[in-house]
Amino acid sequence: MIKNTKVNAAILIIGNEILSGRTQDTNTSTIALWLNSIGVKVHEVRVIPDIQSTIIDTVNKLRKSNNYVFTTGGIGPTHDDITAESISKAFSLDYEIHKEAFKILEAYYKLGEFNESRQKMVWMPKNAKLILNPTSGAPGFSIENVFCLPGVPSILKSMLGGLKNQIVGGEPILSHTISLQTVESEIAESLTNVQNKNKDVEIGSYPFFQAGKLGVSIVIRSEDKFKIDVCSSQILDFINKKKIEVVDR
């Protein structure tokens, strides 16, 4: 188990639609993969409802125990979009019109289309730093170590690239996967031995079904490619001895 990671983050999904099961969250995976690639490890994800006091409490907890917090959802123009106001309160900052965001959206919309509802999207915590939105105009924002992104997956994805310079990561977290035509109980003991010999590498074992057959993916994660290679060869060693087939996945 890797215990001492250098840079960590929490993801906070704000939205009743995820809690009701109506919408399948995909933003966690998008953000986590991107963070891994720049050396930031996600320690925790929380999904909470659109309730102001819950957002305030949760943001205040997470921003103290993580290097970065990423929120998704609740920054649109409707009554259930309460993230920006809640974040303002969490930081005890005024909730006000962000002049730069106003100019961006004024230019983005046709004359007369930048109505009062849309203007709600430029209300932010005082001195928020904008996260530009190349897809649909309305920017996200950050305050200190908290980054607020929209809930719509395609828009969120398009905004991550512009964030890169604002996040200082550690060594990228590397991973190597070995997929096998076997069941976990056939390899459990040998895999435990490998884990015990390589305590600072994270080794996960994940069963899967593919084309009607059972399999197991072993995932080795570390910031150090050499350590991954060592583990990997120890694993290949025992699966060769056991005559277990490696499969593509």
Added chain:
Amino acid sequence: MIKNTKVNAAILIIGNEILSGRTQDTNTSTIALWLNSIGVKVHEVRVIPDIQSTIIDTVNKLRKSNNYVFTTGGIGPTHDDITAESISKAFSLDYEIHKEAFKILEAYYKLGEFNESRQKMVWMPKNAKLILNPTSGAPGFSIENVFCLPGVPSILKSMLGGLKNQIVGGEPILSHTISLQTVESEIAESLTNVQNKNKDVEIGSYPFFQAGKLGVSIVIRSEDKFKIDVCSSQILDFINKKKIEVVDR
């Protein structure tokens, strides 16, 4: 916003593979939809790593603030499956062989196949109540209000049916969706008015892209069908006036 719901639950996803982004969690949505149908509302979801102290702390927090807690993951035979031992510690219960689970798996496997690794799956908190597994033998378990399920989605799904009699829900939470060919800012003000007139109904607004067109789904949720109908007709009223098209989705 519905604030006073009768029966609530938290979902606790245990697994490094979700935090790394490698695996897309689908169990949240599966469990939440099922719980809604039996009148239990999910208040919170957390995803945490395979670290014993984190599991213990989180379970102990969630089980006090929710009627039910559902965990997924970490009950298989490998070294990273530490849920049962962690739950034992959270409840200060002995972690021991569950005799009934032992008999089930002894009968499930062919002679000689119920090896030491597989036997790990029958170690549980003392006096755990089994959750039967019609797919792959190895049962989940519950202790008080905490229900521990596997991480593999197809197996988890097959086990929910058997749980129904162990969960006492409130009124089922009903929902009605109206999907529109419009953008949120066109309806935001009118929708706020409807929400203000119906404070105990939860109204969500969710933008979507479909066939290259922008749309908005309005989701109305309540335990009271009449209240949903009232909201619905108020919403249809303003969208008719605005000549906005209702679409299938």
